[in-house]
Amino acid sequence: MLRCLPRRHPEAKKQIVALLRERHHLRPGEDNDFNIRSPEDLLQAQLQASHIFTLLLAGAASLSLLVGGIGIMNIMLVSVSQRTREIGIRLAVGATDRDVQWQFLSEAVVLSLIGGGLGVLAGIISAIALEKTLSWAMELSPETMVISGIFSAAIGILFGYYPARRASRLDPIETLRYE
Numbered sequence: 001m002l003r004c005l006p007r008r009h010p011e012a013k014k015q016i017v018a019l020l021r022e023r024h025h026l027r028p029g030e031d032n033d034f035n036i037r038s039p040e041d042l043l044q045a046q047l048q049a050s051h052i053f054t055l056l057l058a059g060a061a062s063l064s065l066l067v068g069g070i071g072i073m074n075i076m077l078v079s080v081s082q083r084t085r086e087i088g089i090r091l092a093v094g095a096t097d098r099d100v101q102w103q104f105l106s107e108a109v110v111l112s113l114i115g116g117g118l119g120v121l122a123g124i125i126s127a128i129a130l131e132k133t134l135s136w137a138m139e140l141s142p143e144t145m146v147i148s149g150i151f152s153a154a155i156g157i158l159f160g161y162y163p164a165r166r167a168s169r170l171d172p173i174e175t176l177r178y179e
Contacts, residue, residue, distance in 0.1 A: 065151065068115055069159035076108050076163035087167050088175025101168035108160020109153050116152025120145050 013036060020034050080087070087100055124140060131138040 065155055068112070069155045072108055072111055072115075072156060073159040073163060075111065076104060076160050077166070079107070080104065080163050080167040083167075084170065084175045084178045087170050088172050088178065091170070091172035092176060097168040100170075101164045104164035104167045105157060105160050108164065109156035112152045112156030112160075113149065116149055116155075119152075120148055 016036060017032070020036075021032065024033055026032065090100060091097075127138045127140055130136055
């Protein structure tokens with residue numbers, strides 16, 4: 001296989017193909033039994049593979065965020081059901097629906113930030129381990145870590161909204177009777 005053939009020289013490529021066909025004893029109707037690739041072709045294939053790998057990682061990350069968000073929502077729904085009496089007392093002594101909603105939303109955000117922080121820590125440790133074992137060059141950017149924190153908070157708000165809203169809509173009289 002010949003590799004160092006610039007794409008801007010089609011005439012040179014034709015001459016090389018003719019020479020290789022002659023040396024391989026190929027008849028005019030036969031297919032080539034060789035490939036000629038330029039560095040641009042190899043670079044294009046590498047870029048395409050990198051793009052597909054990026055899409056796969058994005059898909060896995062999205063699925064992880066969805067599962068984490070559902071977990072946060074379930075934890076918060078259990079928290080609301082277990083703290084019904086506490087919510088009723090807060091509402092009875094003057095807390096507004098907004099106060100209760102803010103309390104549960106902030107708890108959901110804290111949960112998601114803790115999970116995001118642990119995820120970033122696991123990512124850093126994994127990157128260092130891969131760098132040392134496979135001798136790959138790794139770059140850990142602070143921007144990526146900040147973006148992951150923002151995504152964690154957003155997941156907490158998104159999936160914590162329903163339980164917080166549910167808690168804020170509880171009837172104080174019914175919650176005080178709750179056992």
